[in-house]
Amino acid sequence: MSPGKRLARWFAASARDLPWRGGSRDPYGVLVSELMLQQTRVDRVVPRFREFLRRFPDLRSLAQVREEEVLEAWSGLGYYRRARSLHRLAREVVERGGRLPGSAAGLRELPGIGPYTAAAVASLAFGERVAVLDGNVLRVGARVLGLEGDPRRAAASGAIRTWVEALMEEAPPAVVNEALMELGATVCTPRGPDCGACPFAGECAALASGRQEAIPPPRRTRGPEAHRWAAAVVVSPSGRWLLRPVTGGAVLRGLWLPPLATGLGADVDPVAAARAAAGLPLDGGRAADPVRHSITHRRITVVPVVWRVEGEALPDGDGIWADPLEPGVPTSSLLAKLAGAVEGVG
Numbered sequence: 001m002s003p004g005k006r007l008a009r010w011f012a013a014s015a016r017d018l019p020w021r022g023g024s025r026d027p028y029g030v031l032v033s034e035l036m037l038q039q040t041r042v043d044r045v046v047p048r049f050r051e052f053l054r055r056f057p058d059l060r061s062l063a064q065v066r067e068e069e070v071l072e073a074w075s076g077l078g079y080y081r082r083a084r085s086l087h088r089l090a091r092e093v094v095e096r097g098g099r100l101p102g103s104a105a106g107l108r109e110l111p112g113i114g115p116y117t118a119a120a121v122a123s124l125a126f127g128e129r130v131a132v133l134d135g136n137v138l139r140v141g142a143r144v145l146g147l148e149g150d151p152r153r154a155a156a157s158g159a160i161r162t163w164v165e166a167l168m169e170e171a172p173p174a175v176v177n178e179a180l181m182e183l184g185a186t187v188c189t190p191r192g193p194d195c196g197a198c199p200f201a202g203e204c205a206a207l208a209s210g211r212q213e214a215i216p217p218p219r220r221t222r223g224p225e226a227h228r229w230a231a232a233v234v235v236s237p238s239g240r241w242l243l244r245p246v247t248g249g250a251v252l253r254g255l256w257l258p259p260l261a262t263g264l265g266a267d268v269d270p271v272a273a274a275r276a277a278a279g280l281p282l283d284g285g286r287a288a289d290p291v292r293h294s295i296t297h298r299r300i301t302v303v304p305v306v307w308r309v310e311g312e313a314l315p316d317g318d319g320i321w322a323d324p325l326e327p328g329v330p331t332s333s334l335l336a337k338l339a340g341a342v343e344g345v346g
């Protein structure tokens with residue numbers, strides 16, 4: 001049996017049952033799942049994907065709502081830039097007639113769609129013969145072909161693309177792409193690949209030379225610098241927190257959080273910085289243990305500073321009081337981390 005057919009047979013027998021798979025592939029559902037899956041684990045995406053499609057079953061329903069509602073439905077997935085792009089894209093596509101372009105080239109012209117997402121939607125939803133080279137596929141290809149260097153480099157990725165396209169002579173493009181992504185996620189994993197279960201075991205150069213874990217080589221990463229922030233955790237007598245929408249910066253904009261002081265120098269007192277961020281007449285303030293958080297590729301350390309106040313009076317439009325664990329507004333997972341850190345403080 002040819003490698004492409006073996007791969008397709010393996011996929012039919014072994015693929016995980018995920019809500020965006022099976023049946024006819026709705027291009028909108030494929031797009032939402034691909035955007036959610038970027039940088040986020042499958043088990044976190046599954047419930048969010050179902051709920052998102054229940055609330056916004058198509059591009060038109062998504063285009064009609066305010067950005068805040070989209071961010072709320074995206075809560076917990078992080079990387080909110082993806083949600084904003086999807087919302088902008090929905091509005092633009094609806095203005096142009098409401099149908100997603102059926103080719104990778106056409107999809108690339110939409111806001112927020114890069115080559116990977118365009119190829120995935122064009123292939124999985126429209127059957128275009130185009131390789132989807134995500135990290136999983138590059139790893140499988142590099143191992144099968146025995147490519148020793150970084151598979152992201154042009155020469156290696158070109159060889160892997162040619163190999164994937166040859167498999168597409170033997171099985172439908174959508175099946176080949178999805179099967180390779182699945183194989184990389186479940187069998188040909190970075191550590192301890194299960195070569196005995198792999199449809200390419202008979203021809204894999206890395207397996208033949210015993211170099212499965214050496215290929216691809218570990219990526220040299222420069223540790224991102226940790227940024228230092230402070231958060232003003234103002235707690236009312238009923239245990240609710242003062243939250244305001246973040247207005248500056250690209251990454252948390254529009255999400256509701258305690259007042260934040262960002263980019264603090266090493267010599268800045270976090271208590272004073274948090275008090276200034278709150279802009280309220282607050283005395284004292286107790287700093288809790290810092291919380292580590294990542295936003296996109298940036299690591300931050302946030303010092304929560306707690307004030308317990310006697311009432312819930314606020315100047316008009318100066319925020320809301322909300323339960324930090326169930327705020328009912330779009331927020332970031334940073335809020336729950338802060339809630340855990342300040343338990344019992346003050």
Ligand code: SF4
Nearest residue numbers: 188193195198201204
């Ligand atoms: S044989 Fe092993 S190393 Fe080679 S592709 Fe399959 S799982 Fe990966």
